[in-house]
Amino acid sequence: MIASIRYFTYELKNALTSLLKLGTYSSLVIATMGLTLAALAVVVNINYLVLSKPLPYPDADSLIVTDQSETIGDMTQYGFQILSAQFHIYQDDSFIDSMALMQSTGGRLQEVTSSPYIEALQVTPEYFALLGVPMALGRSFNDDEGVNDQKRVIVLSYNTWQNHFSGDLSILGRAIRYDNEIYEVVGIIEEGFAPPEVFGSLEIGGWVSFHEEVSTTSHWGAITGGVNGLTRLKSGVTLEQASASLGQQINTLYQSQGAAPDTAIGGRFVSLKTKIIGDSAQLAYLLLAGVITLLLIAVSNLSNLFFSRAAQKQRTMAIQAALGAQSRHLFVHVFSEALWLIGASWAIGMIIAAWLLVWLQNDLQFTFPRMQNLSLDGFTLIVSALISIAIAAVLSFVSMRKINSESLVRDLQASGKGTSAQISTRTRNLLIATQVCFATVLLLGASELLHPVYKKLTQPLGFDSENLRFIRVDTGDVEEGLPEYSLQMKAALMALPEIESAARSFTTPLVMGWENYLYDENNEMLGIVSVGMFDEDIFSVLGQQIIEGRSFTPILDGDALPQEVVISQSLARRLYGDQSPIGETLHATQNEPLSVVGVVEDIYVPSTSDGYAEERYYLPFSGARMGFTLRTKGTLDEAKLLATVKAIHPNFSVAFNDTFATDLSFRLRNAKLTGGLTLSLVVLALALAAAGIYGVLSYSVQMRRYELGIRLSLGAHTQTVIALVMRQSFTPIFIGLACGIVVALIGNMLGEYLWQYQVQAEWGAFLLALPIMIAIALLACYWPIRAAVLANPIKALRNE
């Protein structure tokens, strides 16, 4: 054993000395493998954190949340909850062992001068016990601080406490103002606690008590993704039993609250982990598939480099064998070099990966759950190290097997010092075909993924978003006369020289507001459609063309809104076909008829899904909420804006002020990250494949130089020789391309069959991907031949 270690150490030392002299070879291997391992580590890290790493809560596997369903006709959609339905489940004691109600909220921390916006969760006391929330200071909520107890208490996150209260130890018991309410601070949560991302990747700064009245009849009007219940079922109760029974109960309640005809709700419990993972699993798996393909390309690349090196070392190994070296000695000899190279690649790869994770943290957090405190996980380091060692071992073994014992003897008997060893044509062709095949698979897969991303990033909005911004005024404790104030505010804003036009808006047109039922003139359900509330000027401010009819009648009195509706072109087409919709009647609320006065162009606002809510309807806005869509002429000074707001009422302040550009860039962030990651993988893969093909062919041309020299000296034209070699090289390239297409098609079918993953066959993307691959292969082929053939033939004949 000791002797083996001593021999291994000896070979390691020798290998290092040899590699230091082989700068180009070593750097090629390290660059190829380092970049690949970096990409692998980033993707494995993401996959591990998103899919495999246990949740950091006690008995986390037994935690579940609700995924409520809403059915209209025969269409069912999930993900929206009703607080009253959750409250009904909360009160159940047949199936539920413990449950915490949760509602996503947010507001300004007015206690602090800068009044920062803080995301918060409204929770019942059970939340803290279910998640085993560790407290740094104070306590969590008491049992008498739950729903309907009308207590206003708050627990702050460690970061909020440090950043906004400078870690003040006397904060406990202090009454602070948050979102226009006064809360008593009762505790601080320990640093590093990561709350489950049920409502997305928001940094939660505080947890507040449910102080408002909630009952089984109170909140049926609000269907939202911002409410849920964290639950642990009684022992022996299955998810199916609870879902069936409680789902039925909440539907009965829903129907008793005057539900719209032909609609129903249901309750489906899912594990907390499933809820957190959500749709991100698909992207994580796709990235993993991509990076595995990249790894295969890199390994094919490396095989060529290792085989060439083995051929180069054949004479040395022949001498070793003649002196009594056994297979294991020769393996250790080859493996030592591989281990140094792959070890260095691993070290460099991990440094790059760690840097990439820091660099991408904010974007990754936006796209994937569980990315808080992101760093290279121990799991990733171990997995990538094991993969690296396995690659080194396999390539060493295969390189050794490539050495032909007969040629070893020939080498020893050769009187010269040159080596006649080379990689066989079959192996070279196999390497080229493999690389082309993997690169084609990756390129085809990526083109399918990139096509929708590209479409999303380049889709025109349908209106001019330049110089547009949305502001919202916080009215503080002023509750009376808001429509009148909003009219005054609009006039004051219009008077500012920096503002070109303004429209009162319930929310920004990018958000619209919510999805709402729409009924026809007979109160028959037409479906759920995106709805927004604005005043009559919104279309001119946006620059959104009115195709037919007009905008709303000017809204001068908040209590006397015109009974009018403007609909989008797509909605008009669905409802009325070629008929003019003007003068038709629709209902947003049953028995409250609205007359269609206008049809506007569709707009395309990017969202997390791939499609667009092209069907929209617009309702007149009373001004009860102080939101404004503005088209500016220049920079809008914040102090000046605040002064304008204060001039209307001293208690008013600016709650939100941002450009459409910022919002749009936020909405496209996911697409940009997906595109960026995919594109990086593709570029890396194509670069590696090109380098690989170039490497194999330049080796091949080198081996054929003498033969090519003879052809040239006999009068063959340069282009004839180039064409000859290219023709021969293209056989494995076309075989690789064909295999790649077949593998991609099989992968696609498997994906559909096993995971119901639907790929829209984009023939355009497909047809674009193939010429790219062929062009890269052509270039990689042409370059080494060109260099060999353009030189004077005598050089080739003399092997100079």
Next chain:
Amino acid sequence: MSRKSKVKLTNITKKFVTNEMETRALQGVNLEIFDGEYVSISGPSGCGKSTLLTILGLLDTPTSGEYIIGGHDVSNLTVNQRASIRNKHIGFVFQSFNLIDELSVYDNIALPLRYRQDALTNSEIEERVKSSLAKVDMSHRTQHKPNQLSGGQQQRIAIARALVNSPDVLLVDEPTGNLDSKNGDLVMKLLQSLNDNGTTICMVTHDPRYADMASTQLHLLDGVMNESLHMELAV
């Protein structure tokens, strides 16, 4: 007093088959080399000298026949078993020296010791390398790389490497083929003195002048050993 047999080949044949054409490189070769003997095998180019030497060195296997070295029948061994026997019983000297350019003189000579089944300590290795170097009078060049030495010096290092494991027999393949006459003579003188000190040597050469230096001179022609001469000299 009967001499101890080091190597014995009985009825060895070697055929090469290429493109449905059969070439008989060796045809029923019998050869026995005794302890302390200096055997030369000579013959024209293509007569089978090198083939015989690769079979003797266990670098290749015969098509038929029996081969005994150091008392072991090595006719049917695995690759690794052959490597072990080669390491323990055979020392090789090649025409092209076959030193590893990346390794120092010291490491080149130590190489066979590192492949031994019974591993040696570093001090034991050092002692044996130094002793071998002393035998070829090259003790002053341990840290040089092979390409920093002259051809004659490189061949002396190759001989030191062949001796380092105290083999039963030294197989020498055209030792002067890559050397000028002066260096060639020096190497042959060295081999002679090694034999005088008890080293068993089997040398392949086409140079009659050097073949004559051996105590036993064998001739190969078209794969057939001239046994009469062998017997005559052996007696």
